[in-house]
Amino acid sequence: MGNHPTIEDVARAARVSRQTVSNVLNTPERVRPVTRERVESAITKLGYRPHASARRLRTQKSSTIGIRLDPMSNGISGSVLDSFLHALTEQADQRGMRVLLYTAADPHAEMAQIRKLHDGADVDAFVLTSTFHGDPRTEYLIAGGVPFVTFGRPWGVDDMNDPQHLWVDVDGASGVREATEHLLARGAARVGFLGWPSPSGTGDDRRRGWQSAMAQAPGMDAATLAALTITASDSVTEAQSAVLRAHAAGARWDALVCASDSLALGARMAAASVGLAELPIVGFDNTPVAEAVGLSSVDQRLTEVAAGVLELLMGVSGKAIVPRELTPGESHRLITPRLVVRRGDTGVDLAGAP
Amino acid sequence: MGNHPTIEDVARAARVSRQTVSNVLNTPERVRPVTRERVESAITKLGYRPHASARRLRTQKSSTIGIRLDPMSNGISGSVLDSFLHALTEQADQRGMRVLLYTAADPHAEMAQIRKLHDGADVDAFVLTSTFHGDPRTEYLIAGGVPFVTFGRPWGVDDMNDPQHLWVDVDGASGVREATEHLLARGAARVGFLGWPSPSGTGDDRRRGWQSAMAQAPGMDAATLAALTITASDSVTEAQSAVLRAHAAGARWDALVCASDSLALGARMAAASVGLAELPIVGFDNTPVAEAVGLSSVDQRLTEVAAGVLELLMGVSGKAIVPRELTPGESHRLITPRLVVRRGDTGVDLAGAP
DNA sequence: ACTCATGATTTGAACGATCAAAAATTGATC
């Protein structure tokens, strides 16, 4: 298996020319069925594979998508990127694309990396994650004419419908609304919300989902809603103490909806310690941790997100990245997440050993 | 920023030939300082970057390492691969290498992917994770003469010192021993071990670490050790019920050492529910979850693992993958993990709201 | 049988870089 055969070896074996072999590979309809079969059998007989770099040099396409691996797996939710990466790689492969990783300590370093990878023709397009307000990377890519899609909508109002900025995002409000409505339907009246401090694009969006669901419930005024809200930064221990503090101050809930699984885990630990082990709690992200501890959670449907990313870059069934003119409406995808219910929304049954 | 300059453009601008530019890039010592500077300034002025595919075609090297993204993030420990990937990508970049992802549903599909990527000259070498006893992939790669390193030692005895099989692994026994000794030193006498069912290469190795530490302690006979051992498959709920079952059967511990963070989390939940919230528990992998809930854990030092992988593939400071003759002793690296102590080994301080 | 359109196949060139060998320059020595 040492020396790989080239297209010329195949041509010789099939008694045709290079180009005919190339045609069998790229435009089979152009070659007569008889010769096609002859070439095909020569290909399999010799175990020929086109040399990717040679092809890329000639076609001026790398068929590769670049994506940054976050500096540090952001706690429990780090695995979100993990699942997304998996879905992206798998679907990219089906479209003849590859996924190349890179790292960067900060946005500036990342732009340098992007430049290096793009100028070196190593990647055709980028997928950006963890975008933030006023992200310099998007501007840089637009200015450089580099195709890209962000996972996460641009929170600056102006950019939302900019057809140059392709994005896919998860409709957090919808997910949280579904979770809240689910709890209300199951008899909970006072459904609390544990979220991140404002302003936070994603966080505020999720809070709005809870608000809109609660607005439907009878007897909900602004004051009651405010009393049902808790705020903590995205850490298990922060969430835990925030919930304990609110409880000590007299706050009471029939159930809790949280902006992340980290918050939800903290909430559950706090609840268990004040005798509320049965308090229904719903998280967000559907991380492995949520699954492991039996926590209900809103699943982001990262497979759909990955599909959306590729669709925006390559069209519905395209096999190559072609910069296209898109109307504002076509330039993004909003994925509706879905609630995953576990253990009937109860806390861990601590006595439930078999 | 549309059309990238080629090496010829630089040559023209610097009034030299292609090859001189190429030399400035690859063998600077061969070119006279005066001309070198002239070329270098032309390079920066034009913003020239070598075309990666052209270079790869000519040199017959892809400078790319392939690694499989696991089908499903294996629960809580999924992030292990995540951190490893990050470390690998970062260090590979420093050596002029790139990391390319691929997916595969099963070993057979993976071998097909490997073949495709290697024959297409897309990658020079592979890093294999999640190796298992009798793994067909390693045999396949050796037979095909494809350079590779596994993260995880081959558990078949014969292969351990096969100089064709490069591997890096974490000395699990050492890590668990350190954890156990730490607990013994802090006054715990009955340190239990919560591990996976035998046979399991990794699991048995970790158990041996606990055994060797306990053997030092006074009055430890086989029967006592057996009584301190609990077994559960790698899931939070399984661990939880196994610990509860053992406790109900009268087992008592001063502390627990676990083969994974999943087991440790289950153990902690079980302990808390029977009034042992303060039971010191140590996990393994130092996952984000362990950090989030304040669980002590054995850190695998994935940065060292990644460094070891590259060292085996490329030599101590090499910039290319060169298949070399290695003596059995040089063909692997065993990394010593280190214990990360959190919250003084106590359970979550459930009342500890600020 | 001859023309012509259509389809199938082949040939020459190019993509952008590096290698190997040839040519030009430099500098030390007598």
Added chain:
DNA sequence: GATCAATTTTTGATCGTTCAAATCATGAGT
């Protein structure tokens, strides 16, 4: 200043593929 070796630079060929144009084959229509 001429000679020769060492250093520096240039030229021609090549990596494996696809594009564009040219050639060859096929078959219908008169």
